[in-house]
Amino acid sequence: MTTESNLNFEDVVSAYYQPLYRFGYSLAKNEHEAGDLAQQTFFIYAEKGSSLRDKSKVKSWLFTTLYREFLRRRRKDARMDSYEPEMLESAGGSVEPHVRRTMDGNLAVEALEEVDAVYREPLNLFYLKDLSYKKIAEILDVPIGTIMSRLSRGKAQLREIFKRKEAETWDNTL
Amino acid sequence: MDREEAKNILQLCRPGNDEDRNDPLIAEALELLNNDATLQTWFEEQQALDTQISAALHHIEPPADLKTSILVGMRAHQAQSELLMGNAAEEDEATDHSIPFPRRANSADRRSWFKPWMGVAALIAVVFAILVLPRPDESTRLASANQHVATASVPNLIEFLAQQINEFNGSKFDKRSEQINELQSHLASTGMPNPASIPSQLGELATLGCVTFDYEGTKLSMICFKNGQVYHLITANKASFPKDCTPCDGQKTKVFEAKQQAFKIWAEGEQVFILTTQGTAEDIPDFI
Numbered sequence A: 001m002t003t004e005s006n007l008n009f010e011d012v013v014s015a016y017y018q019p020l021y022r023f024g025y026s027l028a029k030n031e032h033e034a035g036d037l038a039q040q041t042f043f044i045y046a047e048k049g050s051s052l053r054d055k056s057k058v059k060s061w062l063f064t065t066l067y068r069e070f071l072r073r074r075r076k077d078a079r080m081d082s083y084e085p086e087m088l089e090s091a092g093g094s095v096e097p098h099v100r101r102t103m104d105g106n107l108a109v110e111a112l113e114e115v116d117a118v119y120r121e122p123l124n125l126f127y128l129k130d131l132s133y134k135k136i137a138e139i140l141d142v143p144i145g146t147i148m149s150r151l152s153r154g155k156a157q158l159r160e161i162f163k164r165k166e167a168e169t170w171d172n173t174l
Numbered sequence B: 001m002d003r004e005e006a007k008n009i010l011q012l013c014r015p016g017n018d019e020d021r022n023d024p025l026i027a028e029a030l031e032l033l034n035n036d037a038t039l040q041t042w043f044e045e046q047q048a049l050d051t052q053i054s055a056a057l058h059h060i061e062p063p064a065d066l067k068t069s070i071l072v073g074m075r076a077h078q079a080q081s082e083l084l085m086g087n088a089a090e091e092d093e094a095t096d097h098s099i100p101f102p103r104r105a106n107s108a109d110r111r112s113w114f115k116p117w118m119g120v121a122a123l124i125a126v127v128f129a130i131l132v133l134p135r136p137d138e139s140t141r142l143a144s145a146n147q148h149v150a151t152a153s154v155p156n157l158i159e160f161l162a163q164q165i166n167e168f169n170g171s172k173f174d175k176r177s178e179q180i181n182e183l184q185s186h187l188a189s190t191g192m193p194n195p196a197s198i199p200s201q202l203g204e205l206a207t208l209g210c211v212t213f214d215y216e217g218t219k220l221s222m223i224c225f226k227n228g229q230v231y232h233l234i235t236a237n238k239a240s241f242p243k244d245c246t247p248c249d250g251q252k253t254k255v256f257e258a259k260q261q262a263f264k265i266w267a268e269g270e271q272v273f274i275l276t277t278q279g280t281a282e283d284i285p286d287f288i
Helices: A009-028 A031-051 A055-081 A085-091 A097-102 A106-114 A117-127 A133-140 A144-173 B003-010 B018-022 B024-035 B037-057 B066-085 B114-131 B156-166 B180-190
Strands: B141-144 B206-215 B218-226 B230-237 B253-258 B261-268 B271-278
Touching (some): A009 A031, A009 A055, A009 A117, A031 A055, A031 B066, A055 A133, A106 A117, A106 A144, A106 B037, A117 A144, A133 A144, A144 B037, B003 B024, B003 B037, B018 B024, B156 B206, B156 B261, B156 B271, B180 B206, B180 B218
Antiparallel strands (some): B141 B253, B218 B230, B230 B271, B253 B261, B261 B271
16 A cells, blocks of 8 residues: 655656656647646646555556546637637647658558547557556446457558558659 | 467567566466467567567657756755745745645644644635625636636627627637638728737737627627637727727726636727637736
8 A cells, every 4th residue: 555655756747757748648639738738747646646545546546637637628629619610620630741741650650640539549559558458448438348348449440541551652662 | 269369469478578477367368379389470560569569659758957947946946935935934845856746734743733723814714704704606706907806797799709709619710711812801891890909919910810700789790819828809880889898098908708718908099990719807917
């Protein structure tokens, strides 16, 4: 059993800031917002994490918190959407070009972008490897059976998109 | 478990992930691979794709200073918390670089002598609030420009505008443009109130569009600005503007809150302006 007195905040940040940033990035598609989401998540952890006594739950707690914070922001953005739908699109739109250039496997990332949103979130968490499908179900607050089904369908969709993109890339290089 | 069921389950198994392989359901499906070459081939293809996608996602690197930025932010927050609590000197865990959880103001380890007085003070405050203070209607608050909050009924015009804004959507714009000049030209051409001056900081923001209202003979024009949040500048002619909305003598501005909207009103020349946004009076930026 771990208590707040022996939870080392710096260790927690060191262990999880990278996967949290990646998850934030996969949701927001924006470097700045991903960094901000990670920072805000640790801030909330510092404020409320003292109630978390089981250290083994820190990881899923952090991912859940980041996901909820992302949803909270999107709900706020949605209020603006009634004025200008394109603002919301640009707020969480495409992968930033300069980030795309730094990635070796940008084809895979672009393919993930095209997967239906309902499948994209569990798929992103799945490929980040840090969480089991049971934990993913907890974070997204859906039953395990639903997560299994979404991962299965999402992967099938991803596979088709990936093959198409590979073919397109090949055509363009000819 | 048949092949199709196994496929569904095996998709949950990530390459090189022991936790997945130890899951009883996945372990059972993995057993089938030994006796089913087709399933084995399918699984290997899946694993190859999973490896490729997972590697791509792990190429997303956080900014180099993110960790430092998080830790510095938390240290600053902790320092502020301790300052507010007034017991920073008594903290004994500040001997290393680890960051403990900031303690809350009502934390159980506050100085013991302080507790009874806090309780008495809180009790007095509650009794005072119940017996002495008037009870405002929560939906209607009036804040004067110097931030003193008083209670008053919200004028009908403000209620009307709050309703219009809450029900508003982009399709209702009379004209849409990101250029304020185009919107002002449109208002001028239709004979509706056209702001003679726009607060400089507000004028720097991109616009969304404009729309006009008629409230019991008072013509109002509204230009919407965007800056992370949507702001509306409403203009009317002072002569026809209801007196209960305009700032009193000695006041430059008047602030109302209604239907989750905040309204700041001021007069300039022959015109009255209202700057409004979603939220409370604190959400209205200091544009004026």
